[in-house]
Amino acid sequence: MIPSSFSYTAPSTLDEALKVLNELGDEAKILAGGHSLIPMMKLRFAEPEHLVDLNNIPGLSYINIEDGTLNIGAMTRESEMEESGDVQQHFPIFLDAAKLIADPQVRNFGTIGGNIAHGDAANDHPAVMIALGAEVEITGTGGKRTVGIDDFFYGFYATAVEDGEILTEIRVPVPSGKFGNAYHKTERKVGDYATGGVAVQIELDDSGTCTRAGIGLTNVNPTPLRATRSEEALVGTKVTAAEIEAAGQMAAEDCNPSDDLRGDADYKRRVIKALTKRMITKALERANS
Ligand SMILES: Cc1cc2nc3c(=O)[nH]c(=O)nc-3n(C[C@H](O)[C@H](O)[C@H](O)COP(=O)(O)OP(=O)(O)OC[C@H]3O[C@@H](n4cnc5c(N)ncnc54)[C@H](O)[C@@H]3O)c2cc1C
Numbered sequence: 655m656i657p658s659s660f661s662y663t664a665p666s667t668l669d670e671a672l673k674v675l676n677e678l679g680d681e682a683k684i685l686a687g688g689h690s691l692i693p694m695m696k697l698r699f700a701e702p703e704h705l706v707d708l709n710n711i712p713g714l715s716y717i718n719i720e721d722g723t724l725n726i727g728a729m730t731r732e733s734e735m736e737e738s739g740d741v742q743q744h745f746p747i748f749l750d751a752a753k754l755i756a757d758p759q760v761r762n763f764g765t766i767g768g769n770i771a772h773g774d775a776a777n778d779h780p781a782v783m784i785a786l787g788a789e790v791e792i793t794g795t796g797g798k799r800t801v802g803i804d805d806f807f808y809g810f811y812a813t814a815v816e817d818g819e820i821l822t823e824i825r826v827p828v829p830s831g832k833f834g835n836a837y838h839k840t841e842r843k844v845g846d847y848a849t850g851g852v853a854v855q856i857e858l859d860d861s862g863t864c865t866r867a868g869i870g871l872t873n874v875n876p877t878p879l880r881a882t883r884s885e886e887a888l889v890g891t892k893v894t895a896a897e898i899e900a901a902g903q904m905a906a907e908d909c910n911p912s913d914d915l916r917g918d919a920d921y922k923r924r925v926i927k928a929l930t931k932r933m934i935t936k937a938l939e940r941a942n943s
Pocket residue numbers: 683684685686687688689690691692693728729754755756757760763764765766767768769770771772776777778779815819820821822845846847848
């Protein structure tokens with residue numbers, strides 16, 4: 655299909671992009687990797703009158719750890735996450751997710767900022783960011799503001815990024831103690847969106863007691879979902895088989911999947927239960943390795 659007509663601008667600075675976005679208001683859409691937006695435009699689910707391309711703006715793509723925080727520039731590509739030493743060492747969860755996202759072509763272009771800003775509960779990074787307790791930096795003409803991930807997704811394809819603003823950075827705390835993380839999803843075929851997915855981070859003190867658990871669920875709720883009761887079932891425990899079983903059961907009970915071509919709601923709840931148990935176990939193994 656062919657998208658409806660639109661104008662296109664590719665500013666070379668962040669200030670210029672913000673100025674254009676403010677002038678154009680809600681008739682403009684930001685173009686990052688284009689791998690969610692362009693398909694939607696071709697299907698005419700999105701018909702923006704103007705595209706503001708961020709690809710010519712330097713300084714929006716980086717991965718570094720500073721002062722106990724992993725900083726990810728919004729225009730960082732999926733494939734750059736796969737190649738980062740910091741990510742490989744501390745956050746293998748991103749590698750788990752990346753290898754399940756589409757194919758190398760999509761991963762070479764799709765950005766981490768775009769994956770989150772799209773606000774799609776079927777995307778994999780929202781659940782990962784929930785598990786990791788990330789925060790998001792949003793820049794507007796008035797300056798920068800920071801939004802915790804739990805306040806970022808607030809509706810179907812709706813996020814805290816307002817018209818005239820740009821998501822510029824994602825920040826992930828690097829825990830000071832032992833920690834491990836893992837992500838997996840089931841898919842109908844290689845490269846498909848999740849039937850259901852589970853992201854887990856487990857943090858432990860020296861005695862092996864869980865001090866924090868983060869559990870995010872993919873594509874089983876209108877918005878990316880935190881499995882709060884499952885997290886609470888783990889914190890303060892040694893994360894034994896009994897707690898893992900309880901956390902899996904709670905995640906299955908607390909998600910809100912719908913019947914669709916990927917399976918019925920009951921099947922998806924069983925997927926979430928199995929994956930929650932497996933990902934807690936894997937995150938724990940990584941924390942202790
Ligand atoms: C065949 C195929 C399979 C895919 N499978 C998966 C999958 O399994 N899992 C998965 O997670 N993803 C999947 N994707 C989506 C892919 O990961 C996208 O690249 C990603 O979701 C969006 O990133 P993008 O950089 O391409 O964003 P774009 O498509 O450019 O933008 C997406 C939306 O976010 C907005 N936006 C982008 N960047 C910013 C910013 N910095 N600030 C504010 N708003 C912004 C845009 O205006 C637009 O509304 C797939 C895509 C394709 C084509």
